[in-house]
Amino acid sequence: MSKFARKSKGKMPGISTASLPDIVFMLLFFFMVTTVLRETNLKVNISPPFASEIKKLEKKSLVSYINIGKPIQKKIYGTAPRIQLNDAFASKEKIREFISSEREKMTEADRKKMTVSLKCDKDVEMGIVTDVKEELKKASALKINYSSRSGTQKQIFSNF
Amino acid sequence: MARSRELQQINAGSMADIAFQLLIFFLVATTMDTDSGIFRKLPPMPEEEEQKEEKEIKDRNIFVVLVNKDNQLLVENELMDIRELRESAKEFIANPANKDDLPELIPEEINHFGTIPITKFHVISLQNDRGTSYGTYIAVQNELTAAYNELRDELSIAKFGIRYDDLKESDDRKDAVEKVYPLKISEAVPKNIGGS
Numbered sequence: 053m054s055k056f057a058r059k060s061k062g063k064m065p066g067i068s069t070a071s072l073p074d075i076v077f078m079l080l081f082f083f084m085v086t087t088v089l090r091e092t093n094l095k096v097n098i099s100p101p102f103a104s105e106i107k108k109l110e111k112k113s114l115v116s117y118i119n120i121g122k123p124i125q126k127k128i129y130g131t132a133p134r135i136q137l138n139d140a141f142a143s144k145e146k147i148r149e150f151i152s153s154e155r156e157k158m159t160e161a162d163r164k165k166m167t168v169s170l171k172c173d174k175d176v177e178m179g180i181v182t183d184v185k186e187e188l189k190k191a192s193a194l195k196i197n198y199s200s201r202s203g204t205q206k207q208i209f210s211n212f
Numbered sequence: 213m214a215r216s217r218e219l220q221q222i223n224a225g226s227m228a229d230i231a232f233q234l235l236i237f238f239l240v241a242t243t244m245d246t247d248s249g250i251f252r253k254l255p256p257m258p259e260e261e262e263q264k265e266e267k268e269i270k271d272r273n274i275f276v277v278l279v280n281k282d283n284q285l286l287v288e289n290e291l292m293d294i295r296e297l298r299e300s301a302k303e304f305i306a307n308p309a310n311k312d313d314l315p316e317l318i319p320e321e322i323n324h325f326g327t328i329p330i331t332k333f334h335v336i337s338l339q340n341d342r343g344t345s346y347g348t349y350i351a352v353q354n355e356l357t358a359a360y361n362e363l364r365d366e367l368s369i370a371k372f373g374i375r376y377d378d379l380k381e382s383d384d385r386k387d388a389v390e391k392v393y394p395l396k397i398s399e400a401v402p403k404n405i406g407g408s
Contacts, residue, residue: 073224076231083238101350105357106248115247169247174347177281178340181349189257199249200350211283211348212294 095129096121096136101174102203102210109197114165116154116193118147120180121173133176135184144183151191171199250353255398273315275304275336279352281343294351301359305393307331324371324388332394339400356397363393 098121109115119136123129134141137150155163168188172181188196277297278286285292287300307314317329336356340349364376368389372379379386 069228073227073231076228076235080231080235080238083235083242087238087242100249101347103250103350103354105250105354105361107251109247109249112247117247167251169249171247172346174345174350176346177342178344178346178349179342181346182340182342185254189254192256194254194256195251196254197247197249197251198350198353199247200354201248208351208354209294211345211351 092117092139094119094136095124095139095141096134096173097124098171098173099175100171101198101200102207103198103200104202104205104208106200106202109167109169111165114158114162115167115169115197116151117169117171118150118184119171120176120184121171122176133173133180135180144180144187147184147187148191151188151193165195166193167195167197168193169197169199250350250357252353252397269333269335270316272313273331273333273335275301275334277336277338277352277356279338279340279344279348281341283345283348285352294355297352297355298359298362301336301356302363304336305331305334305359306363307334320391322388322391324385325392328392330392334396336397337400338397353397357395360393360395364389367392 096119098119120133121136122131122133123141129141135144135147136142137146142150151168155166158166170181170184185196188194276286276288280286285294285297287297292300304314307317310317315331315334318332319327319329320332321327322330338352338356340352361376368374368376368379368385371389372385376386376389379389
């Protein structure tokens with residue numbers, strides 16, 4: 053008789069699930085800590101342009117977002133591109149106010165590193181984007197990021 | 213008199229179910245999307261007095277890119293396809309053959325490289341119409357950025373054997389590479405040339 057033969061034809065013992073809650077709790081805590089709940093509801097349609105030379109935004113706490121695009125509710129707001137700051141539509145004159153209120157929220161050391169991310173739809177015209185950029189210059193928020201997603205060359209050159 | 217009963221054990225069997233429910237909620241609610249894009253630094257608002265005196269830039273040092281509202285490119289007064297923009301921008305920035313109509317090469321002392329000739333005063337002037345679509349603008353910005361990145365990559369690999377992208381932020385080799393090819397894209401406030 054071989055050394056490793058089964059001693060008995062007993063049933064496979066059931067796998068203990070006693071530690072399952074612990075594992076699940078661990079996962080739960082991980083997700084609880086890493087979750088950033090969405091703060092604003094987008095009121096404009098944004099399909100970002102494609103680009104290949106993109107970099108990731110590192111720290112979310114240093115970033116303020118300006119959304120530009122066509123309103124989702126066309127019947128109420130029409131189809132002209134609008135600027136959205138926080139949760140509401142705003143005129144470009146409000147941008148300076150918005151930037152200074154965003155600055156207030158940051159610590160002294162972080163204010164220099166503040167980045168403004170322009171999230172614009174790829175079909176909006178440059179006029180409105182330029183107006184926003186001029187306002188940002190006046191507010192001396194000079195670090196900006198043109199939000200875009202990575203795409204193939206065909207997607208990048210789709211306008212040409 | 214009541215007997216001192218033994219405390220009944222709480223049944224923890226459903227603990228896993230509750231935890232699972234919470235876990236699924238957080239899984240769904242989590243937004244993992246990280247924002248990415250092309251970084252740029254805007255020039256500061258000029259002071260009132262400075263505005264009057266405009267810096268004289270030699271014609272050979274400037275590379276004019278115009279984009280109109282029909283998404284056409286005019287580069288140095290010639291129509292150009294966007295697919296050629298990257299190469300011609302690279303040639304302009306580096307001026308490897310030291311041509312007369314490309315930016316002048318000026319010897320400069322730079323860490324790690326010693327004294328090497330660089331096109332110190334080159335400027336890429338990007339001008340667009342108010343009616344240009346944002347997607348087009350980003351495509352042009354992307355090509356210009358790509359031109360710089362490719363040149364920096366080539367230099368970095370030739371000199372350090374490491375890609376420019378892989379150099380750490382605090383690494384002084386990164387600063388040196390950036391000094392050889394400084395990013396200079398100037399954007400004029402768009403005019404309404406073509407009408408929008």
